[in-house]
Amino acid sequence: MEKFIRLDALVAPLDRANVDTDAIIPKQFLKSIHRSGFGPYLFDEWRYLDHGEPGMDCSKRPKNPDFVLNQPRYEGAQILLVRENFGCGSSREHAPWALLDYGFRALIGPSFADIFYNNCFKNGLLPIVLPTEEVDRLFRECEAMPGYRLVIDLPSQTITTPEGRVISFEIDPFRKECLLNGWDDIALTLRHADEIRRFEEAYRARHPYYFVEESAA
Amino acid sequence: MNAKTLYDKLWDAHLVRQEPDGTALIYIDRHLIHEVTSPQAFEGLRLAGRKPWRTASVVATADHNVPTDPGESEIRDPVSREQVVTLDQNIRAFGALRYFPFRDPRQGIVHVIGPESGATLPGMTVVCGDSHTSTHGAFACLAHGIGTSEVEHVLATQCLIQKKAKNMRVRVDGGLPPGVYAKDVILAIIGRIGTAGGTGHAIEFAGEAIRSLSMEGRMTVCNMAIEAGARVGMVAVDDKTIDYFRGKPLAPKGELWERAVDYWRTLVSDTDARFDREVVLDASTLKPQVTWGTSPEMVTDIEGRVPDPAAFADPVKRDAAERALAYMGLEPGTPITEIPVDQVFIGSCTNSRIEDLRAAAAVVRGRKKAPNVKRVLVVPGSGLVKKQAEEEGLHRIFLEAGFEWRDPGCSMCLAMNADRLEPGERCASTSNRNFEGRQGAGGRTHLVSPAMAAAAAIAGHFVDVRELLPASA
Numbered sequence A: 001m002e003k004f005i006r007l008d009a010l011v012a013p014l015d016r017a018n019v020d021t022d023a024i025i026p027k028q029f030l031k032s033i034h035r036s037g038f039g040p041y042l043f044d045e046w047r048y049l050d051h052g053e054p055g056m057d058c059s060k061r062p063k064n065p066d067f068v069l070n071q072p073r074y075e076g077a078q079i080l081l082v083r084e085n086f087g088c089g090s091s092r093e094h095a096p097w098a099l100l101d102y103g104f105r106a107l108i109g110p111s112f113a114d115i116f117y118n119n120c121f122k123n124g125l126l127p128i129v130l131p132t133e134e135v136d137r138l139f140r141e142c143e144a145m146p147g148y149r150l151v152i153d154l155p156s157q158t159i160t161t162p163e164g165r166v167i168s169f170e171i172d173p174f175r176k177e178c179l180l181n182g183w184d185d186i187a188l189t190l191r192h193a194d195e196i197r198r199f200e201e202a203y204r205a206r207h208p209y210y211f212v213e214e215s216a217a
Numbered sequence B: 001m002n003a004k005t006l007y008d009k010l011w012d013a014h015l016v017r018q019e020p021d022g023t024a025l026i027y028i029d030r031h032l033i034h035e036v037t038s039p040q041a042f043e044g045l046r047l048a049g050r051k052p053w054r055t056a057s058v059v060a061t062a063d064h065n066v067p068t069d070p071g072e073s074e075i076r077d078p079v080s081r082e083q084v085v086t087l088d089q090n091i092r093a094f095g096a097l098r099y100f101p102f103r104d105p106r107q108g109i110v111h112v113i114g115p116e117s118g119a120t121l122p123g124m125t126v127v128c129g130d131s132h133t134s135t136h137g138a139f140a141c142l143a144h145g146i147g148t149s150e151v152e153h154v155l156a157t158q159c160l161i162q163k164k165a166k167n168m169r170v171r172v173d174g175g176l177p178p179g180v181y182a183k184d185v186i187l188a189i190i191g192r193i194g195t196a197g198g199t200g201h202a203i204e205f206a207g208e209a210i211r212s213l214s215m216e217g218r219m220t221v222c223n224m225a226i227e228a229g230a231r232v233g234m235v236a237v238d239d240k241t242i243d244y245f246r247g248k249p250l251a252p253k254g255e256l257w258e259r260a261v262d263y264w265r266t267l268v269s270d271t272d273a274r275f276d277r278e279v280v281l282d283a284s285t286l287k288p289q290v291t292w293g294t295s296p297e298m299v300t301d302i303e304g305r306v307p308d309p310a311a312f313a314d315p316v317k318r319d320a321a322e323r324a325l326a327y328m329g330l331e332p333g334t335p336i337t338e339i340p341v342d343q344v345f346i347g348s349c350t351n352s353r354i355e356d357l358r359a360a361a362a363v364v365r366g367r368k369k370a371p372n373v374k375r376v377l378v379v380p381g382s383g384l385v386k387k388q389a390e391e392e393g394l395h396r397i398f399l400e401a402g403f404e405w406r407d408p409g410c411s412m413c414l415a416m417n418a419d420r421l422e423p424g425e426r427c428a429s430t431s432n433r434n435f436e437g438r439q440g441a442g443g444r445t446h447l448v449s450p451a452m453a454a455a456a457a458i459a460g461h462f463v464d465v466r467e468l469l470p471a472s473a
């Protein structure tokens, strides 16, 4: 997983509530057996005027000029401002993969759906929760000022606006550590392998009926 | 001793370790795997040179993008085929307790076959790379939908990294009136608390109406906990729970069964347990529900009308309603019963079990599909459900009405296979999501119970199923 320490990047505003993972990456793209290559299809139904299918050359497809990410001023954005309950719906990890593959490294919004929120951290994408009024203000500032950038500093848990306003945010300390170091969850957990094994043995003794097949085999 | 909720008990029984900040490792009993969210996880294991921790915890099936055309033995779409073949190969290479591949007689939707085979048992922790894993909570399981990285993590470590959620109880008091089903209960709950109402909480569904539901009905309710924002939904163990598992292939037998039952009986919230949040509904006032928008919380009852977005005080909600009506092609104030449908889908992990098919068949018996309805798909949740329905003759009722009787799979619930809506087509669907494009790009989905879906197929528009039901004896 790529480390996340500090990000100074252009911001794009996606002004819709309840953006679900079907909208982030439509299901026809879930047939891939790989983790990468989803970026061109991010928000496919909103971004293009035709219907997308896996393997299409997106550079030749008709773009929807009204969709925010198609506006030249947001080209190269790495921070996405979002509204409440972003990432609701299916558990597909293809959603954070698509956001990352497109180039986003951080999301800022008033709330995120649980599974999606979790999935972001596992892939080095930072979802930041701020109070609604603060998010409203960022939306207003971003829309009013072309080239609007934010500086996200994970060690100090702050966001700095172009006019120098500093906003702090909360993040779970464990997740912060993992992001800062680019740690992979599995390696971290396997440091406790002995403890898991001890638990498993005691658990098996207490609940043998969950292990029927194995003991029979 | 402290009084505990069901969730507390399940959590404590599986807690391997907990960091001071609350991050915990939870031991996983059952790992359900399907073709869409697993290839990258197996690939990850392979790349890191890791082995699965306990392959006997794995039960796998292909469901999301298999064709459901009757008797179709091949997957024509090459991309879908590659995914299913990849699953075959991964299971062969890594092993599993059971695998129900495409065209196995017991293959089906992962959330239907788990309980049906006894792979899911009360008190287990169950995970699956699918958000509707909450379904298994109907059996007092702690069941989490997980992402692909977590699939890989569970394969490698037999644990899930979690923080404990808050406890929430949704109590549904009173009895369900005729024509009102489990699906209506959960849609009404979501209508009340919203799609983020359960975020951060584990929901226990309780109360007289929930207890009166069959296990199938409870599965329908827990299935959609995720649509209420909760990753976990549960119902406490009672006699129905235990009876359900008698004789199931993977359930324990003999003395072990007795021991298991003794333990399972403890899987209820203590009477004085504390919940962080409680919501109470009265079932006796419920009416059949129909969604009108592009989020499950955009729901009303069959006597209702399409709302006027201007009536929403919250500007975000107003905006969402406006967008939804534009997408759905609906005018404010239209009575729900005047909305015509083009297609009807009876299936999905929400409503594809035998009881759902019986409820639909009871409405359809001796009637015919309306001429304006192009297509009605009935897709049983598993090979076993299909067989049972055929033994009961339900398939004949559907076929005589002009419906299609399909092979098991997810089908038009997410339209990853060839079953899908055309742009602008409107569908009465028993599935769980009405998001834009869910059932095909531009498709318009209205979520309803199986009986309501069947009724819409007969009438050609939404109709109050209570008017079509045979007068109850």
Ligand code: SF4
Residues within 6 Å of the ligand: B063, B064, B109, B110, B111, B130, B132, B348, B349, B350, B409, B410, B413, B414, B431, B432
């Ligand atoms: S039926 Fe639908 S919701 Fe259920 S597992 Fe399949 S795709 Fe997911």
